[in-house]
Amino acid sequence: MKGKTNILLPVYRLFLVLFLLSCNSKNAFDENQKIINEVWNADQKLSFVVPVTDTITPNNFYINIRNSDGYPYSNIYMFITTIFPNGKSSKDTLECTLADESGKWLGEGLGDIWDNQILFKKHIRFPSTGQYTFIIEQAMRTAQLPLILDVGLRIEKQN
Numbered sequence: 001m002k003g004k005t006n007i008l009l010p011v012y013r014l015f016l017v018l019f020l021l022s023c024n025s026k027n028a029f030d031e032n033q034k035i036i037n038e039v040w041n042a043d044q045k046l047s048f049v050v051p052v053t054d055t056i057t058p059n060n061f062y063i064n065i066r067n068s069d070g071y072p073y074s075n076i077y078m079f080i081t082t083i084f085p086n087g088k089s090s091k092d093t094l095e096c097t098l099a100d101e102s103g104k105w106l107g108e109g110l111g112d113i114w115d116n117q118i119l120f121k122k123h124i125r126f127p128s129t130g131q132y133t134f135i136i137e138q139a140m141r142t143a144q145l146p147l148i149l150d151v152g153l154r155i156e157k158q159n
Contacts, residue, residue, distance in 0.1 A: 028054075032064055032152030040138045040145040048134045048153045052085075052126045057157045061121040063136065064152035065096055069112040071147040074099035077139040080120065085130025093139060094120055113149065123158060 029050045065076065076096050083089045096118040099105050107116035134153050138145050
């Protein structure tokens with residue numbers, strides 16, 4: 001009997017992993033990109049391609065930011081360009097607050113690394129199906145923004 005248990009254990013683990021992965025069905029898209037040498041240059045544009053098939057369900061859009069606690073500012077400004085499937089585009093400016101007035105880092109931290117998920121847009125429906133491209137660039141008044149480790153885009157379906 002012990003032999004059957006040993007054989008079935010990997011199968012049970014596989015089903016558990018698949019079940020846990022399927023529980024997060026709110027994620028329509030979630031991708032992060034590393035910033036080269038942890039310095040975000042003003043000319044470094046991050047591109048996220050999102051295939052869209054659902055135009056009915058509303059979505060929340062988040063910007064993910066991972067920074068080191070040595071980051072010299074309490075915020076970061078970004079330009080976010082959306083390119084629609086028909087080729088038209090729109091551009092937004094977003095301020096992401098990373099620390100409070102006393103200098104305490106916001107978000108979740110582990111050691112000297114801090115993760116923030118900033119709400120960008122709420123309750124948005126895609127106007128059409130197709131491929132959307134989101135381009136994120138830093139919009140601070142410095143050409144090189146140090147100690148930004150990763151930047152990403154997360155789109156969650158609303159229930």
